[in-house]
Amino acid sequence: MPERQAFRERIRLEAAERFAAGAADAEVAKDLRVSVRSVRRRRRAWHDAGTEGLRSAGPTSRPKLSEALFTVLEQELAKAPVPHEHDAVGDRADAARARFQSPGPGPPGDRARRGGRGGLGD
Secondary structure, eight states: OOHHHHHHHHHHHHHHHHHTTTTHHHHHHHHHTOOOOHHHHHHHHHHGGGGGGGOOOOSSSSOOOOOHEEEEEEEESSSSSOOOOOOHHHHHHHHHHTTTTTOOOSSTTTTHHHOSSSSOOO
């Protein structure tokens, strides 16, 4: 059983213990850090089939990747990253941005010559 699936099952079984002790749905949800809706759904399953009704039935669907593709993915992820190379389009875009950038503040005293304080209301 995958680790996450086992973790979720442990949470459900802990909820069953609390159901048996008479804990309220909101209290169980808060303590186990799950939604009240989820607790209600699990309480119904527990009521109908007991603790066995809370056990995992396995994955609900087939894996999205076959074992072979998953192996290839793991091999690719294990490789060192490839350095990024700029393409011609990226270089042109960088040059265009450089042409249209603001020239920045003028020389010291420039605001005084314009007569303003440098605020938006000048």
